[in-house]
Every structure is written in structure tokens, then in C-alpha cells.
Amino acid sequence: MTKPFTLSGTLTQVEWVNPHIALYIDAKKADGSGVENWKWESAPPAFLRRVGVTSAQFKNAIGQTVSASGFRAKDGSLYGFLTKITFADGTSLEMVAPGAADSR
Numbered sequence: 001m002t003k004p005f006t007l008s009g010t011l012t013q014v015e016w017v018n019p020h021i022a023l024y025i026d027a028k029k030a031d032g033s034g035v036e037n038w039k040w041e042s043a044p045p046a047f048l049r050r051v052g053v054t055s056a057q058f059k060n061a062i063g064q065t066v067s068a069s070g071f072r073a074k075d076g077s078l079y080g081f082l083t084k085i086t087f088a089d090g091t092s093l094e095m096v097a098p099g100a101a102d103s104r
Contacts, residue, residue: 006069007038007080011062016045016055023058023082025068040068042082042095053093064088070095 009027020041029036042048045055067086073079086092 001071001081003071004069004083005072005080006067008065008067009035009038011058011064011066012037014055014058014062016058018044018046020044021048021055021058023068023085025066036078038068038078038080040070040080040082042070048095051094051096053095057087057093058085061087 007025007027009025011023012026013022013024015022020043023040023042025038025040026035027038028034048054065088068080068082069084069086070080070082083095084092085095
């Protein structure tokens, strides 16, 4: 949780389920040789609803380019913990409690 990173790609799938939501993003490989499918997890649906985030906001963006910010898995796998997502229209959603991102 000490090395934040951002990834841009196409949102392909949303799983709005307990215990954590999961998003899947197809992004170009670093060497440009193809596409990798990344899994991003975030908070539980109930928490996200409390901070004003809905499943419809994600489901309406499937097929669009998004930018995901958070923390990558220590083992280097194509997995991350999502703290913020920015949609193609420039709107963004914070996936943490208000002020929590400032305390890191």
C-alpha cells in the first residue's frame, strides 16, 4: 500500500458482489505486444453505497476507456486494490471514505 499506480484501459466486466466488488480492465502490455486483463478489487457494495457509489455507474461504463488508480499486488500479478476510477467523460469516483486518501 506504499506504491500507488494508475492503469488505463477498457472496462470489460463488473462484479458488484460481497465481500468486495471486482472490476476487469483490458490494458495494453507494457511492451505493446498485446492486451492484459487486470482485476481490480475495492470495498464491499454496502460501503460504496454509503460513499455515494452505485453499481450503475460502473455498468454504464463497460466498453469505455477508464483510468484506475490504487495499489498493485506485491507479487506482481495483474491485480490491484482500487481507490479511484476516472471514466471516459472525465468524471471520477473515490472508492474510499472522504478524507482517507489524504491520510496516506
